[in-house]
Amino acid sequence: MSFDFDAAVSAPFRMQPGLRRLAAGAPQLTPLGPGSRHLREKLAVLSAFADQTLVARPGFDPQPALQALCRHAAAEHPRHFQWQDGAIAVPALGVRLHGDTVLAASEDRFSTAQEVARCIAQQPAAWRLPALLALAFAEDLAIVDAMPASVPWMAVALPSHWAPEHKVGLGFAQLHAPVADGERVRQAGEALLRLVTGPERWERFVWTVTDHPRLHAHPRRVASDRWAGGLDRAWFRSERQTFIPVAGQRQAIFTIAVDVRPLADVVDTPERAQRLAEALASMSPAVLDYRGLRPVRDALLAWLARVHRQ
Numbered sequence: 001m002s003f004d005f006d007a008a009v010s011a012p013f014r015m016q017p018g019l020r021r022l023a024a025g026a027p028q029l030t031p032l033g034p035g036s037r038h039l040r041e042k043l044a045v046l047s048a049f050a051d052q053t054l055v056a057r058p059g060f061d062p063q064p065a066l067q068a069l070c071r072h073a074a075a076e077h078p079r080h081f082q083w084q085d086g087a088i089a090v091p092a093l094g095v096r097l098h099g100d101t102v103l104a105a106s107e108d109r110f111s112t113a114q115e116v117a118r119c120i121a122q123q124p125a126a127w128r129l130p131a132l133l134a135l136a137f138a139e140d141l142a143i144v145d146a147m148p149a150s151v152p153w154m155a156v157a158l159p160s161h162w163a164p165e166h167k168v169g170l171g172f173a174q175l176h177a178p179v180a181d182g183e184r185v186r187q188a189g190e191a192l193l194r195l196v197t198g199p200e201r202w203e204r205f206v207w208t209v210t211d212h213p214r215l216h217a218h219p220r221r222v223a224s225d226r227w228a229g230g231l232d233r234a235w236f237r238s239e240r241q242t243f244i245p246v247a248g249q250r251q252a253i254f255t256i257a258v259d260v261r262p263l264a265d266v267v268d269t270p271e272r273a274q275r276l277a278e279a280l281a282s283m284s285p286a287v288l289d290y291r292g293l294r295p296v297r298d299a300l301l302a303w304l305a306r307v308h309r310q
Contacts, residue, residue, distance in 0.1 A: 002027075003238040003259060005266070008205035011278035015287065017192055022201040028242040028255055029073055030138035031080040033092045034112040038138040038158070038258075041215045045157040046131060047119050052218065053134075054127045057152040057169035065143045065153070066129060068246040069253050073137070081136055088129070090136045097132050100125035130155045139255040144243070146197040146250040149190045151175060158215040158258045160206075160237065161222065196243040197252045206239040208291050209280075209300060215258050227295050231303055234263040234296075273307035280304070 007020070022028070032039045045053055056062065070088065073081040082089040087098040094105035094113030097120065104117035120131045133141060134155045143153040149172040156164040167175055172193060196202050211233045212222055227233075237260050244253040267273050280293070280300055288294040 002030075002257070003207070003240050004205055005272060006275070008207050008238070009272075009275050009279050011275075012282035013279045013287065018204045019192070019195070019202045020204070022203050022242065026201075026203075027076055028139075028201070028203075028244055029076055030257060031077050031092065032136060032138055036138075038215060039093075039112075039116075039135060042135055042157045043115060043119055045216050045218075046134065047122070049218070050123055050127070050131075052163065052165045052220075053155065053157045054123065054130055055154050055156075055165050055168040057150075060143075060152040060169075062130075062143055062153045064249050065246045065251050065253055066133075068249075069133060069141070069244065070129075072244050072253075073133070088132060090132065093136065095120070095132065097128060100128050102128065102132075139257045142254040142256070143246075144193055144197065144252050144254050146190075146193040149193045151254070156256070158256075159218050160208075160239065160258065161212075161217050161219055163219055194250075196254075197245060197250050199245055199247075201243060201245065203240060203242045206241065208237050209263060209276075209293060209296075210235050210237045210260070211292075212237070213260060215260055226292050231263075231296060231299055234300070234303075235260050236263045236266040267304065267307055270308045273304045277301055277304040277308065 008018075032042075070081075070083045074083040080090065080092055082091070087096060089096045093116050094111065095116050096103040096105075102117045102121045104111070104113040106113040108114060116135055119135065120128050123131045130141070134157060140156040140158055141154070142151050142156060144151050150169060151167065151172075152169055154164045154168050172190065210217075211227045211229060213233070213235050217237075237258070239259075240257040242255045244255065246252060267276055280297060283291075283293070283297075285294070288297055293300070
């Protein structure tokens with residue numbers, strides 16, 4: 001995953017938009033193949049909790065954005081995602097979608113193709129294309145709408161401690177109301193959405209340290225006894241977020257690439273340890289509580305100090 005540690009982790013830590021322009025030619029989607037971690041978790045979530053994953057505001061039409069996403073996917077990854085005459089093929093997964101009909105390349109009921117096809121076919125017809133897109137790529141997907149400033153549609157299987165079914169359709173300020181020290185983000189909401197739904201492409205990065213090892217972190221399925229295992233269960237959770245404009249709609253497809261790696265694997269140099277320690281040390285009490293880090297802040301800083309001295 002293309003998380004930029006040096007750009008994202010800085011001190012003093014501030015809750016802010018942190019947008020930067022995408023470099024020319026930088027990809028915004030990450031193809032998935034059989035056996036990948038993201039595919040396994042997304043299949044499990046979509047198979048069991050689709051009503052909490054594929055959600056939309058009543059009456060919202062996602063078709064212009066979905067068409068734009070298909071065009072973008074086919075142009076960015078032509079071997080992985082093939083879109084022609086209303087039919088979509090994802091050869092790596094062995095599935096095709098024609099209208100709302102799902103076809104699997106393999107007849108083996110235990111194959112990836114059959115598992116993906118069954119998962120897509122169990123969704124309502126209007127959600128089969130979004131389900132295929134969600135399984136074809138590592139990124140979770142949402143549609144942001146500048147008029148009004150809101151997020152009216154989501155295909156989010158790997159949320160970071162928030163519930164898509166409770167957030168969909170909310171205005172930007174409401175969506176970010178729980179964010180600690182997030183007043184700057186809330187005040188800039190409408191201007192931000194006008195910016196990211198314009199013609200340019202943008203990215204931003206989000207990170208935290210967590211005791212939760214799975215990509216899927218819906219609040220209903222995260223253990224309540226946080227940090228019971230101490231720092232032996234410390235993970236670095238990151239998101240690379242990008243925006244794909246939808247021409248003529250004042251909308252953009254919001255992509256969220258989640259990754260979770262052992263903290264020790266990410267903080268693999270003294271420089272990174274110092275950088276992360278300075279960011280953690282500068283977090284306000286409200287941010288530490290919001291991120292569930294207050295119980296282990298001092299222990300984390302002590303561990304990072306030892307790494308820094310190595």
